[in-house]
Amino acid sequence: MPIPPPPPSRAEYIWFDGDFVPWEAAQVHVLSHVLHYGSSVFEGIRCYRTPGGPAVFRLREHVLRLLFSAKVARMDLPFGEDALFDACLNSVRRNGFESCYLRPIVFRGAGSMGVLPVDNPIHVAVAAWDWGAYLGKEAIEQGVDVMVSSWRKMPPGTLPALIKMGGAYAMATLAKLEATRLGFSEAILLDFEGRVAEGTGENLFAVLDGKLMTPNLGHSILGGITRRSVMQLARDHGIEVSEEPLTRDMLYMVQEIFFTGTAAEVTPVRSVDGLAVGKGKPGPITRKLQADFFDIVNGRVADRHEWLTCVPAATRATPA
Secondary structure, three states, X not given: OOOOOOOOEEOOEEEEOOEEEEHHHOOOOXXXXXXXXXXXXEOOEEXXXXXXXXXXEOHHHXXXXXXXXXXXXXXXXXXXXXXXXHHHHHHHHHHOOOOEEEEEEEEEOEOXXXXXXXXXXXXXXXXXXXXXXXXXXXXXXXXXXXEEEXXXXXXXXXXXXXXXXXXXXXXXXXXXXXXHHOOOOEEEEEOOOOEEEEEOXXXXXXXXXXXXXXXXXXXXXXXXXXXXXXXXXXXXXXXXXXXXXXXXXXXXXXXEEEEEEOOOEEEEEEEEOOEEOOOOOOOHHHXXXXXHHHHHHOOOOOOOOOOEEEOOOOOOOOOO
């Protein structure tokens, strides 16, 4: 049975509606709209320790996706792009992190009860904590055992798959609970047509005869920022990349599978439904892309795509 991750090593302060407040003070009312109807959008962002200090991976793209999610969810933000960008950087700096995970979230607070948010205020927060490998250090090195979930991704015209909406992750929670109950580390979700979509919180790649394949956006997947990054790295190495439909039985045929995501980073898959993927260990393309990704984000090689944003000098401070 997979071991659940430890609780996060929390920060001292959380950026909440424009000010830094102590961790314990960042609270919401029990009648907040978000608790009853899942009305939130959020991002997951990583900050890495580099020789030049802490640096955030693709911060601008994450902020822009948060704004896009809020737009689709009809949530008018009280803060603009630059303010959110700075809030993320300052969350790292004020808490003195060298590396961490950032969680910006926009949500509807307490007001009218009912599905229609008549006068519910929009709140924005950025939390930070120390979060290692999402599926465990061993997963990064050796791969994980996964299953195809009995739960399916939503079809187009229901919940929008291209935004990170809190309510949509209820289904991912059910799939994750199913997988861990049955002794797997993660679940792979199929879409409404039975095509491969993604993991509960990760995009998926497969390798067949040297070609890198990933489901396209029409198969109810999130347009992952790490996904796009890995596709770029593959092209850097001359690896053919194709966005195309994948079927469940193709998962048993391919030579390599790996997950990508802010939390999962680049995590190999060693088996699906008890069947070994390839030789049952991370393959050469997975290893090449994984090594390149970690070399870049950890500052061991040049940031050739300008993906990293350096954080101002990290010092602990009282809230402004």
